[in-house]
Amino acid sequence: MRSMRRRDFLIAAAGGLALAGCTSGQPTRTPAASAAGTTSTAAPVPPSQAAAPQPPQRTPGTPEEMLARATVPVLCYHQIRDFTPDDGPEARSLTCPPTLLERHLRALTEAGMQPVTSPQLVDHVQFGTPLPPRPVTISFDDASEGQFTNALPILQRLSMSATFFVMTVVLDKPKWLSRDQVRLLDRAGMTIGVHTWDHHPVTKYTGADWAIQLQQPKAELEQIVGHGLDLFAYPYGAWNAEALENVQEAGYRTAFQLSDKPLDPQRPLFTLRRLLISSSWDEQDLLARLQA
Numbered sequence: 001m002r003s004m005r006r007r008d009f010l011i012a013a014a015g016g017l018a019l020a021g022c023t024s025g026q027p028t029r030t031p032a033a034s035a036a037g038t039t040s041t042a043a044p045v046p047p048s049q050a051a052a053p054q055p056p057q058r059t060p061g062t063p064e065e066m067l068a069r070a071t072v073p074v075l076c077y078h079q080i081r082d083f084t085p086d087d088g089p090e091a092r093s094l095t096c097p098p099t100l101l102e103r104h105l106r107a108l109t110e111a112g113m114q115p116v117t118s119p120q121l122v123d124h125v126q127f128g129t130p131l132p133p134r135p136v137t138i139s140f141d142d143a144s145e146g147q148f149t150n151a152l153p154i155l156q157r158l159s160m161s162a163t164f165f166v167m168t169v170v171l172d173k174p175k176w177l178s179r180d181q182v183r184l185l186d187r188a189g190m191t192i193g194v195h196t197w198d199h200h201p202v203t204k205y206t207g208a209d210w211a212i213q214l215q216q217p218k219a220e221l222e223q224i225v226g227h228g229l230d231l232f233a234y235p236y237g238a239w240n241a242e243a244l245e246n247v248q249e250a251g252y253r254t255a256f257q258l259s260d261k262p263l264d265p266q267r268p269l270f271t272l273r274r275l276l277i278s279s280s281w282d283e284q285d286l287l288a289r290l291q292a
């Protein structure tokens, strides 16, 4: 069964070999505007008068409207690193060498596509908020270390933002993201999403699993980044009707599956589709898939 092989691969990788060199590439933060050296004669505005006006109330679309707007392609990458001799076919398929990732992402912009964040995408689907022409969203699943050490510098070089769906069981383990790296991704302007505790498919949950896999990882990641998080991605893209209800009840705004199944007509926001990227695709293959 494909999903079990995938899970075995994840667990074997989480079990870890020797710790590879880690966190050499700290992302640069945009420095806050400094007032040093400037003078102002304006009197400070009291906080009560400085409060920003409330944004206008937004009205969610009907399920039909949301279905019609859920057309932005969302790319789903996994491990970002060079292949090793130990990689079997499954690992190779889910592993994208950094040079290929950079070629893919450059090809998107050269083709006139404009990266938008997951929150922008969800605002568009839910409320009809306009997006730039030819939008595309980039995401990475599972929280492997190369997403920080290899993917983040490429994204920063290309001025792109992406979403990282993190499973929390692997954090601080060799070859996986550390909690500090998750925080630094957030601080670098990336979006952090939740990808369960241990990558167990949501279709198998009973009893306490819902809290362990949906609520606790959300709370842990929120504590790491210091603010609320409301995006979820289903392991293996698998979901059922019971899961949609539980994901919504756990406080998520949206959830992403994969593109092998249609959106749920009643809850499109909880079945947004993503394209699973294969490392066997070059940049022309990627663009052809996005056209299709």
Ligand SMILES: [Zn+2]
Pocket (backbone or CB within 6 Å): 141, 142, 195, 199, 234, 235, 236
């Ligand atoms: Zn995953």
